[in-house]
Amino acid sequence: MDENSRVAAPVPRRRKEDQRPRRQRKGMYILPSLFTTANIAAGYYAILQIVHATPSEYWHLDNAAKAIGFAVLFDGVDGWIARLTHTSSDFGRELDSLADVITFGVAPSLLAWMWGFHLLPQSGMPALHTKVIQFGAIASFLFVMAGASRLARFNIQVNPQPSNPGRPGKKYFVGMPIPAGAGVIAAVVHFTEGEPVASPWIALSWVLMVVAVAYLMVSTWRFYSFKDINLLSRQPFRLIILIGALFAGIWFFSGPLLFSLALLYMASGVFWRLQWIFRRREGPPAPPAYTEASQTS
Helix, strand or coil: CCCCCCCCCCCCCCCHHHHHHHHHHHHHCHHHHHHHHHHHHHHHHHHHHHHCCCCCCCHHHHHHHHHHHHHHHHHHHHHHHHHHHCCCCHHHHHHHHHHHHHHHHHHHHHHHHHHHHHCCCCCCCHHHHHHHHHHHHHHHHHHHHHHHHHHHHHHHCCCCCCCCCCCCCCCEEECCCHHHHHHHHHHHHHHCCCCCCCCHHHHHHHHHHHHHHHHHHHCCCEEECCCCCCCCCCCCHHHHHHHHHHHHHHHHCHHHHHHHHHHHHHHHHHHHHHHHHHHHHHCCCCCCCCCHHHHHC
């Protein structure tokens, strides 16, 4: 039989049962993007609340802080779902980065500016009042730039190493993540229920606080990422109790609890950095002293 007379074997048609998992897998890619969209919506709502704030209606600032807090939750859920369903994509990563710039960069900087500087009442020292507002504008801009730079560095680095590396098996962020930086700003505002700063000296300390958060985001210090916690595996009963107590505490005491958690997470990076510096200064342990007894033995 020559080659032209051969009959091509019929190609078997793919059954509908074989196409369903593939269609379901494609549909799973939209789940992380839905939470990312909720992240953007929360950031947009926060910005709207900020621009409506006045000295007599400062509760808009508290609403903005709450919206940023929900956005932090949405940002964590979309990454967890993407890792769980193996639906990470380049589009999802780019969309998440753009959403973070809006929600955790622009919105918190506006919140810090309005709460700490713009609504600052006039005092007997007009020159100091003007300087504080100018310093506040610079600090708020540095926060946005630090957050955007931190996201850009995170996107281009394949395996970033913190300058003070942690234990093997632990996963750390290189620099404070931008949702945590935004969470610090939102937690402070929510702790005061949105009531703006009334003293220029407190406003000056707020300038230092915003600049410190901005520096921690662009630093190479390590911050715990919580990515090694697997909620799907068997967990001890104490962990379930701890998570339940955490949600109950946030529900009833959201202001002081979130304020404490945000500052503790911020201080953790500083603590690990100082611990690493002190260990480096101590150096390796000295070798044992040479004696005749050690030689004869």
